[in-house]
Amino acid sequence: MLNGYKFRLYPNTDQQQILLRWIGCQRLIYNAKVQEDRYYRRFQQRMVGTAGEAIPVDQQYSRFVNDTTAFLRHVPSQILRNGAVKFRQAYTRFFQKLGGRPKIKKKTGRQAVWLTAELFQFIPVADGTGGYQLRVGTTKFPVGIIPYVAHRAHAIPASIHIAVEGGQWWLSFAADDPTIAIAGNDADTATERIAEALRHLSADQLAERTLGGDRGVAKPLVTSDGQVFDLQPVQKSRIKKSQQQRQKWQRRAARRRKGSKNHRKAQQKAARYHRYEKNVRHEYAHQTSHQLVANDTWDLYVFEDLKISHMTKRPKAKRDAHGRFLPNGRKAKAGLNRVILASAWSDVVSFTRYKALRQGKLVITVPPQHSSQECAVCTFTSPDNRKSQSEFVCQRCGHTDNADHNAAVVIAQRGITKLLSGIPLTKKHKPTRIFRTLGPERSEVTPGEMRVRRLGPTVPAQRSMSQELSGAIPETSASAS
Template sequence: MQRLQAFKFELMPNGEQVRKMRQFAGMARFVFNRGLALQKARYEAGDKKLGYAGLCKQLTGWRNSDDTPWLKEAPVHPLQQSLKDLERAYANFFAKRADVPRFKKKGRHDSFRYPDPKQIRLDQGNRRIHLPKLGWLRFRKSREVLGTVKNVTVSQTGGRWFISIQTAREVEVPVPQGGAVGIDLGVTRFATLSDGRYLEPLDSFKRHQEALRKAQQSLSRKSKFSNNWKKAKARVQRLQVRIANIRRDFLHKASATISQNHALVVLEDLQVRNMSRSAKGSIEQPGQNVRAKSGLNRSILDQGWYAFRRQLDYKLAWKGAHLVVVPPRNTSRTCPECGHAAAENRRSQSRFACVECGFVANADHVAAINVLRAGHARLACEVSGAARPPAAGTHRSDSAPAVGCALAP
């Protein structure tokens, strides 16, 4: 089995290398924006959209033009990769996986990519890597880079430069360890497992919200682009990077622990974008409980549910295990004992009390049990060739599989 994996390290460039990396990132952003402007102009004129090959021909003209001769100072492959990113953005838009491509802004996601492994030389012994027109770059090596180098991405975050080395290697298909578990994601409890255990939410944004508010308030009082404004902006960026790093670390540890100890994980197919949509409304139809919904939206986005699901997906695949997603409908309203589904069963955010049989339990735990049973039902339908699994409210305790699984301490 081939495993694709990225190894990310912080770079330790000198002043000249920092200057060049800023230039290369700016040129890649310029090429992306110019290509997007060209595509928009062709659309308005009724012409056909250019493909990647056509955009590369345009790039050759831009590099040889008297208006933009400075594009020659950057290696051509990273500039071509920015056009490939534009082509992929349009493909995602037409497939309804993303919104229409937008122009890139300076200082946000500054990066460029080297796609040709023949131009990359990795010296792990001396903790350095050689890249075209940048020379040898030292990096903080925290672990060994395994596999064959496929491509390299250089990016800037919070004033620091990082390198992500994409590799490929052949590994044996592992045998999954552990049993099956259903997980209910929430705000009060980040993840509740079907065996009764749960993970407390980290709430990294909430912990730093006051400090971030003060830093942003200080930034708003500075004259734009002044030296004090730049210092205040750097403080805001450092806080935002810290919040993101804390959340990312928490999600990686949680997903790694679960994937290492379970052969099957079942999650709800939560539509985070819809759940966190603003309730502000319009002037003609103003929304209700806007402030409360805004706070709930912040709490939902602070959990990082989609990132957790994405990490579980590839980590379980590495372990030979499987991730199954099921519809979230009625998972917290269906009694796991008698199968009765009703909105009255969930008395509060945390309390479940069945109006049919009197079963009482934590609502998140009940949802996790029903999620696991829905996952087993979906797998059974796939094996038997049925069109769709039964709804959550139709699962009965006498026909549902056992819920025996545990999270490693």
């Protein structure tokens, strides 16, 4: 199965210069395509006469290389083509409803360039470790050998991304990992096959092999076997300090003139503190997910299907009888610490998911509604079951437990029910529509005809792009005119 790899990359100053130029040129082509697309769509909305014109969703870019953009001739043509290909791919994702329409790429934040096989080589090192040297560039535009640290063995990929973020360079790619011995080429097929295998077990057998995880009140993760996974106290205090520093530098950046050197310096400082926080969270999530998956007792992991955006939403304003505002706990809810814990938790879920798949185990998520009020023994659900933040006492059967642990058990049970119900655990992606290429027959459609067609019975199609119009409209609507 394919596996993702991300390694630190150490280009020297000259190499950085070249790579930054490549990044900039690829971004320019991508953004030019986005702007062109916007221009065409805008025109189409305003002018009926151009309604039949094709919007070029293609991979051509030569029209952007002219005398004013002569610098584009100083990078390999593949860099520019890849920018156009990325645009085409983004549009395909949009048609598949997997993402939004391609947007302008900004010059701030993480910057990356996509290199295909013509632009790099992995040369085996002869020291017997099975490692490689990475050589980047073509004969005409050489960059040379760029050192990178591979903390695990990998196969040779078909394409790579080179990215820079906050002054650090990264090499990332997807390559086949033969050590992942599971059925299926992609994660979705693998998930369904493992689920199918687990469905042969009875509910009781499954219960012995299932671990539920609850996002506790103050702890990022409490599991149904009674374990608590939390950040270390030192990590918490350092994150808090780092947050204060980051906010300080963000405020300073906001006061400084945009585009000035000092503005950039303040932004870089803020970015560095942000990176620290991210690294701590990632470390916690990697260690926790590894511990969960390494335990042979469990084959099925169940977590809450939580959306971070729900948790950080502003609470409703409360008013008294005179219409005055009352405290509504907004401050407490918006607490940054909560967000940090929440995002650490969602990292744990996604990391556990892919690490479990490697070992033929399964992670599923279930709706979390009332999981903290439901009794794990008799399923009686009531807010009264929750005596306090940490204490659970069932009002029907008298079952007492730690509230977070009880919720983890409830979640595990919901997971088993969901698995045994047999509903698919992965979403089916909609196939892309294949558009008929716009040939000479295009001219047979006059603007007037097109307008009639647009008002015709195929209403959903008219909202989409003109390519759809040509292929999607049945002949009957044209003959109606």
